[in-house]
Amino acid sequence: MSSKAIAVLTSGGDAPGMNAAVRAVVRTGLSHGVRVMGIQRGFNGLLSGEVVEMNLRSVSDIIHRGGTILYTARSPEFNTPAGVQQAASTCRSLGIDGVVVIGGDGSFRGARDLTESGIRCIGIPGTIDNDIASSEYTIGFDTAMNTAVQMVDRLRDTMESHDRCSVVQVMGRRCGDIALQTGIAVGATSILVPEVPYDFQKDIIERMRFTQKTGKKHFIIIVAEGVGGVEKLAQDIQEATGIESRATILGHVQRGGSPTLRDRVVGSEMGSVAATLLYKGKGNRVIVMQGGKIVDLDISEALNMKRVFDKNLYEIAHRISI
Numbered sequence: 001m002s003s004k005a006i007a008v009l010t011s012g013g014d015a016p017g018m019n020a021a022v023r024a025v026v027r028t029g030l031s032h033g034v035r036v037m038g039i040q041r042g043f044n045g046l047l048s049g050e051v052v053e054m055n056l057r058s059v060s061d062i063i064h065r066g067g068t069i070l071y072t073a074r075s076p077e078f079n080t081p082a083g084v085q086q087a088a089s090t091c092r093s094l095g096i097d098g099v100v101v102i103g104g105d106g107s108f109r110g111a112r113d114l115t116e117s118g119i120r121c122i123g124i125p126g127t128i129d130n131d132i133a134s135s136e137y138t139i140g141f142d143t144a145m146n147t148a149v150q151m152v153d154r155l156r157d158t159m160e161s162h163d164r165c166s167v168v169q170v171m172g173r174r175c176g177d178i179a180l181q182t183g184i185a186v187g188a189t190s191i192l193v194p195e196v197p198y199d200f201q202k203d204i205i206e207r208m209r210f211t212q213k214t215g216k217k218h219f220i221i222i223v224a225e226g227v228g229g230v231e232k233l234a235q236d237i238q239e240a241t242g243i244e245s246r247a248t249i250l251g252h253v254q255r256g257g258s259p260t261l262r263d264r265v266v267g268s269e270m271g272s273v274a275a276t277l278l279y280k281g282k283g284n285r286v287i288v289m290q291g292g293k294i295v296d297l298d299i300s301e302a303l304n305m306k307r308v309f310d311k312n313l314y315e316i317a318h319r320i321s322i
């Protein structure tokens with residue numbers, strides 16, 4: 001069975017590169033001769049009826065833009081049996097029989113529920129966190145890390161000028177990938193992530209003292225949001241070492257900005273593959289990157305996978321940032 005109309009939505013936190021994926025879904029769908037609708041504000045748009053017809057020009061001039069032209073939301077109303085039924089019924093009334101859902105793990109659960117209600121869904125991993133177990137890459141991760149690196153490089157200038165220590169919190173509530181890769185890229189003395197417990201003396205103070213003895217005078221400590229507590233950590237470091245310390249929470253600045261080449265290309269490829277799968281009558285799949293290739297998996301199988309933190313890279317960071 002092939003599709004009559006397909007639709008696309010973005011859900012959860014926005015991520016740079018979502019627009020590239022939306023553009024690819026729209027243009028690929030149209031190239032197959034199906035109508036393509038844009039659902040606004042995530043699953044909320046299926047409850048409020050905020051759905052617009054897309055054409056080739058609706059997605060012009062967006063590939064370089066951060067955020068999402070479809071807007072996004074976290075929708076507790078959708079996340080109930082009645083909400084899912086209402087969303088499915090909106091799709092049926094508009095002739096939509098397939099939806100591409102671009103978002104994180106929560107959005108994939110929503111996509112699975114909507115599929116179970118009779119509307120075929122395909123998930124695309126769009127989140128700066130890189131916390132989707134089934135995919136080695138999520139759209140937005142590269143841009144967010146490059147933004148974080150630029151910000152920490154600025155902090156380094158001022159910390160170096162004052163012989164200070166900068167304690168910087170980056171995003172990632174349950175996932176330390178942004179912290180790990182940013183930490184390596186800025187040469188952080190310590191990197192704290194939710195996946196690995198840390199010891200204040202051994203993992204921070206002793207490392208700072210060691211590098212101080214070898215001539216280092218300014219320090220960067222990168223802390224994932226899931227570890228948190230950067231204000232207190234900066235105070236404790238100052239008390240333990242006598243080195244003036246300052247805390248910075250980078251926050252939502254990491255979610256904005258023009259997507260990098262990688263996020264534009266991965267978003268484009270994933271969006272196009274998703275639209276073609278819907279056109280071919282497939283559903284209940286997620287598009288993921290495995291071994292550097294874009295492939296599709298069953299949603300439930302993907303949701304049951306366990307994330308593996310890159311301990312090897314973490315150990316390399318520990319060895320060389322000293």
Ligand SMILES: Nc1ncnc2c1ncn2[C@@H]1O[C@H](COP(=O)(O)OP(=O)(O)OP(=O)(O)O)[C@@H](O)[C@H]1O
Nearest residue numbers: 012013074075078079103104105106107109110127
């Ligand atoms: N278990 C679930 N069943 C059905 N729908 C869900 C479920 N969990 C989340 N959703 C839907 O997906 C939306 C987005 O989920 P969530 O807020 O967890 O963000 P996400 O997609 O994981 O993105 P990110 O964490 O990167 O911001 C929720 O607001 C809700 O509408």
Ligand SMILES: O=P(O)(O)OC[C@H]1O[C@](O)(CO)[C@@H](O)[C@@H]1O
Nearest residue numbers: 013014127128129171172173225
């Ligand atoms: O924008 P909100 O709703 O405050 O959510 C913040 C969360 O979203 C993320 O940015 C992922 O989208 C996480 O890194 C962060 O914990």
Ligand SMILES: [Mg+2]
Nearest residue numbers: 012104105106
């Ligand atoms: Mg999530």
